[in-house]
Amino acid sequence: MLKVRHYSVIISILIALVLQIIPLPIQVDIYRPDWVLIVLSYWTMALPHRVNVGVAFMTGIAMDILLGTALGIHSIALSLSVYTLTANYQRLRNYSVWQQAIIIGVISALYHVVLFWVQHLLTGIPFQLSYLWPVVSSMLLWPWIFWLLRKARRQFSIN
Template sequence: MSLRNYSIALSIIIALVLQIMPMPAMVDLYRPDWVMLVLSYWVLALPNRVNVGVAFITGLFLDILVGTSIGIHSFGLCLTIYVLAANYQRLRNYSVWQQAIVIGLLNALYNLVIFWLQHLLTDIYFLFDYLWPVASAMVMWPWIFWLLRKVRRQLRLH
């Protein structure tokens, strides 16, 4: 087996590692949702290979790694990836900057769904700081898009 067969799974594993990698508190506040960004790219590029099922399984792994209640990140990822997968043909025609705005809106939805679920299960309260990852995800989207598109083209993934 070659790297070509495992490149999508490897990119998702790298995103999971980036999601849990320790960072200073000031920087951690702005950490983008790497898993959501990587899944978003693969859903736009290869919707027949990456879909809501992959988002569900990845969300379960993220729940285990982060230590939240099982299903919180799964539900948030499934919801946002479903919206993205339902509109992938339209979003493919947008420029990368327009896609960054859409990814930012979906990331805001993802973060708000996770907050809402955690609020139902625990007694956390909303802080505006929960939405900083939305801004950083919008800034990171063109770079993630460029990097993963380069990988996809070099490995000739279809």
């Protein structure tokens, strides 16, 4: 029980990384939620002293390696998103889960705009509106991930 308590944040981030790279059919893949961003967002708001910009940066490096993108693209986007949450976590904790879902949508949009911007600078890819579908799926998934991770945090007394 003690080991799970200490490693539960890392385990949840690893599960999110696996969910981020699981192959999906092309028709469904454009709606893939930002699993890593959602999990990092929860832990940033719940435990800002343990999960911060440094954790987001290292997780972004892992995502770059797993997805085969240029090194640092996801690190920059995740770091900016988590920094925004860290700077406002005390205010965001007081919102209802549904209000937080809207905030997660805004953070996810920021994440995707930064990803697009950096990739556009590197490769010149054009912007497509379908690029923002994960924002909607991340917003819809937030309440369930929030409740699941909060239950795990309370059950294992993580603080």
